[in-house]
Structure formats: structure tokens, C-alpha cells
Amino acid sequence: MLCADKLLVKRGAQTVLQDVSVTLQPGEVLGVLGPNGAGKSTLLGAMSGELPLAGGAVSLDGRPLDAWRGTERARRLAVLAQSSSLSFAFTVEAVVGFGRLPHDSGRQRDAEIIREAMIAADASHLAGRSYLALSGGERQRVHLARVLAQLWPGGTEQVLLLDEPTSALDPLHQHTTLQAVREFAGRGAAVLVILHDLNLAARYCDRLLLLHEARAHLLGTPHEVLQAEPLRTVFGLDVLVQEHPERGHPLIIAR
Numbered sequence: 001m002l003c004a005d006k007l008l009v010k011r012g013a014q015t016v017l018q019d020v021s022v023t024l025q026p027g028e029v030l031g032v033l034g035p036n037g038a039g040k041s042t043l044l045g046a047m048s049g050e051l052p053l054a055g056g057a058v059s060l061d062g063r064p065l066d067a068w069r070g071t072e073r074a075r076r077l078a079v080l081a082q083s084s085s086l087s088f089a090f091t092v093e094a095v096v097g098f099g100r101l102p103h104d105s106g107r108q109r110d111a112e113i114i115r116e117a118m119i120a121a122d123a124s125h126l127a128g129r130s131y132l133a134l135s136g137g138e139r140q141r142v143h144l145a146r147v148l149a150q151l152w153p154g155g156t157e158q159v160l161l162l163d164e165p166t167s168a169l170d171p172l173h174q175h176t177t178l179q180a181v182r183e184f185a186g187r188g189a190a191v192l193v194i195l196h197d198l199n200l201a202a203r204y205c206d207r208l209l210l211l212h213e214a215r216a217h218l219l220g221t222p223h224e225v226l227q228a229e230p231l232r233t234v235f236g237l238d239v240l241v242q243e244h245p246e247r248g249h250p251l252i253i254a255r
Contacts, residue, residue: 001026001061001190002077002159007046008055009039017042020216021056022209024190026156029182031205032194033225035235038211040194041082044163047192048079060159074102078147082163082194084139089130092123095142099150113152114145120183121145122176136168144177148184156188163194178204198252202226202244210234226250 002024009017017039024030032040045051047058049065058065060076068076078099086095093114100110118124121144126134131142144165151158162181166174174197182204185191195201201208201222208225210218212234218225231239231252240253 002047002065002192003059004043004047004056005059006056007043007053007058009042009046009051010054016214017046018214019056020211022216022219024159024192026188026190027185028206029185029191029193029204031201031208032192032211033196033198033201033208033234034211034217038234039214040211041163042214043211044079044161044192044194048077048161049073050079061157071102074150076151076157077159078150078161080143080147080160080162080165082167084143086131089132092118092126092129092131092134092142095131096123096145096149099146099148099152102150113149117145117149117152118142120148120180122173122180137170137173140165140168141173141177144180148180151184151189154184154187154189158189160184160189160191162192164196165193166195166197166200174200198226198231202249202252203247222250226252 004020004022007017007020020043032043034040046053060068096114096118097110121141123141123145126138126142147160151160166177169177178200181191181193205222208222209216210225210230217234218230226241228239228241231237238255240255242251244251
């Protein structure tokens with residue numbers, strides 16, 4: 001799968017990511033947490049091949065990421081950036097359809113996949129509308145449908161990287177979005193998702209990577225990572241950690 005080994009990323013003379021190693025596993029949702037400036041988006045950019053490395057390596061199925069041809073890689077790896085904007089009045093279906101560009105599956109099959117991806121992203125009711133007429137949260141769900149369509153239907157060879165996919169969403173759609181991500185991983189895909197909400201991370205992620213000052217502070221299960229001491233160290237936040245009364249995952253309460 002996708003493996004990052006001792007990544008080092010610099011911006012000029014400044015080190016923005018240092019000695020970070022992580023491997024994404026099939027069927028797993030890995031959440032990345034950390035305060036602003038900790039290196040979360042930098043990690044995603046490095047693992048997607050969009051940012052140059054000053055050290056370390058990224059590989060997909062044992063091959064260096066930069067050894068994969070563009071179309072070949074796009075059929076295996078999809079990225080949802082923190083902000084995705086378009087200035088032309090494409091229809092929603094056209095935007096989602098951009099995810100099918102690396103494929104040669106035919107118009108009929110592409111149309112079926114676009115519909116299925118829109119349903120999965122809770123965006124099917126937006127069909128026929130102009131992208132420019134949508135709210136920020138609606139646009140975010142359309143772009144989720146686009147990257148799902150790029151890898152549809154998902155499987156053990158697919159990797160999905162998501163940078164704050166819930167940032168513009170209301171509470172209901174935060175859950176529907178992460179449930180869609182969870183179901184996509186359930187079909188075998190490896191998923192990395194950057195989140196700020198600790199309780200959403202506790203509920204939907206299998207493992208968590210906690211970044212602090214450009215380094216990996218802790219990597220483990222939600223129960224291992226979401227503890228009072230590391231959260232105080234990384235976020236400067238005093239919290240009470242309890243067990244969710246119904247689901248059993250950690251429940252984080254600010255004191």
C-alpha cells in the first residue's frame with residue numbers, strides 16, 4: 001500500500017515535516033490530528049507526491065511514487081484537497097465526472113458510477129445544479145463524490161487522501177461524510193483523513209497519527225492516542241476522556 005518512510009519536507013530554510021513514517025493499510029481509516037501548523041496538510045501533500053521531499057521516500061506497493069505514470073497513479077490514488085474551487089458553471093454531474101478522466105470505462109458505466117458516488121456522498125439531490133450556485137458545504141460533498149468516483153467502487157488497491165473533508169459541513173453532514181468514508185474503506189481501500197474534531201476521529205478512525213511541531217508525536221488506536229496527557233502536550237488543552245456509553249470509543253470533553 002502507500003508507505004511514507006522518514007519524510008523530511010522543507011519550505012526554504014524551515015523544516016515543516018521531519019522524520020515522519022506511516023503506512024496506510026487496506027480497509028483502514030487513518031486519522032491525522034494536530035494543531036494548526038503541525039504538518040498535517042504537508043504530510044498529505046508529501047504522501048500524494050504534490051510536495052517535493054528533502055529526505056525520506058514515499059512508495060505505492062513497493063514502487064517509488066514518482067515511478068508511477070500519471071494515469072496509472074490516478075487510478076490508484078485520489079486526493080481531496082483542503083480547498084477545491086472552480087470558476088466555471090459546470091453542472092454537479094460534470095464536476096463529479098472529472099474523477100472518471102483517468103479511466104476508459106465508457107460513458108454509460110461512467111454515468112452509473114457518477115450516480116453511485118453522488119449517492120454515497122449524500123449529493124444526489126444536487127444533480128442538475130450549477131456548481132457555482134452551491135453552498136460551501138454542498139461543494140465539499142460534490143468534491144467528495146468526485147474523488148470517490150475516481151476510485152469507484154474501491155478495493156484493496158485504492159488509496160484515498162482527504163484533507164479536512166468536514167470543515168464546511170453541518171453536524172449531520174459531518175457524520176454522513178465520514179460514514180461514506182468508513183464504508184469506502186470497508187470495501188478495502190486505504191484512507192487517510194485529516195480532522196480537527198477529536199470525537200469524530202474517535203468514532204470513525206481505526207488508527208490516529210498525532211502530529212506536534214512537524215513530528216509524529218503518537219501513532220496508535222483511538223484509545224491509545226486520545227488520552228489526557230498527549231492531548232494536553234500537543235493542543236495545550238485540559239480534557240476529560242471518558243468511554244462513549246453506547247459505542248465504547250473515547251469521548252473527549254474539554255474541562
